[in-house]
Amino acid sequence: xxxxxxxxxxxxxxxxxxxxxxxxxxxxxxxxxxxxxxxxxxxxxxxxxxxxxxxxxxxxxxxxxxxxxxxxxxxxxxxxxxxxxxxxxxxxxxxxxxxxxxxxxxxxxxxxx
Amino acid sequence: xxxxxxxxxxxxxxxxxxxxxxxxxxxxxxxxxxxxxxxxxxxxxxxxxxxxxxxxxxxxxxxxxxxxxxxxxxxxxxxxxxxxxxxxxxxxxxxxxxxxxxxxxxxxxxxx
Numbered sequence: 001x002x003x004x005x006x007x008x009x010x011x012x013x014x015x016x017x018x019x020x021x022x023x024x025x026x027x028x029x030x031x032x033x034x035x036x037x038x039x040x041x042x043x044x045x046x047x048x049x050x051x052x053x054x055x056x057x058x059x060x061x062x063x064x065x066x067x068x069x070x071x072x073x074x075x076x077x078x079x080x081x082x083x084x085x086x087x088x089x090x091x092x093x094x095x096x097x098x099x100x101x102x103x104x105x106x107x108x109x110x111x112x113x
Numbered sequence: 114x115x116x117x118x119x120x121x122x123x124x125x126x127x128x129x130x131x132x133x134x135x136x137x138x139x140x141x142x143x144x145x146x147x148x149x150x151x152x153x154x155x156x157x158x159x160x161x162x163x164x165x166x167x168x169x170x171x172x173x174x175x176x177x178x179x180x181x182x183x184x185x186x187x188x189x190x191x192x193x194x195x196x197x198x199x200x201x202x203x204x205x206x207x208x209x210x211x212x213x214x215x216x217x218x219x220x221x222x223x224x225x
Binding site for chain 2: 004032034036041042043044045046049089091093095097098099100101102103104105106
């Protein structure tokens with residue numbers, strides 16, 4: 001039973017345009033959501049997070065939107081750059097005293113020059 | 114401030130041998146999480162430790178796998194009598210407290 005789903009295995013966008021990566025979850029008890037970027041043969045790098053009490057968080061070119069009623073979140077990257085090409089993982093945590101993360105399977109983003 | 118360090122980066126073991134993976138958290142971080150990534154999959158939680166305590170091992174197989182985070186030194190994930198299905202990338206993450214976790218580069222275990 002996959003609690004965090006990234007239904008698009010890959011996404012291709014042009015440099016300078018917006019990249020939108022989507023994530024759905026099934027467990028309404030999740031309290032925090034995070035996005036990580038991962039290059040081959042490296043560990044995931046933290047990008048941005050959002051608490052379930054918010055619906056938007058912004059950090060530079062990265063914005064995460066949360067729609068609790070739809071159990072959906074998205075990561076917007078604008079403008080997209082070739083260096084953004086990587087696998088992006090959505091993750092969720094129940095919070096409390098244990099912040100273990102439940103990950104989606106990832107979306108491979110390719111930004112074309 | 115050095116990031117999370119894992120060693121070795123690559124480990125090859127024959128079936129039946131033991132694998133020992135090490136993780137040094139970031140300075141000041143007392144929470145360590147281990148995750149495993151199989152090919153074409155996302156990361157799966159294995160175990161959450163604080164210094165000298167296992168807080169949650171619900172994602173770790175009951176047999177052959179163990180983890181520790183001693184008062185001094187790195188966290189260790191130990192896999193005894195490895196099998197081919199243990200071949201994966203093992204990532205450790207550390208956190209000062211709270212939800213943001215910082216990952217190491219991973220150890221790629223290959224069982225032949």
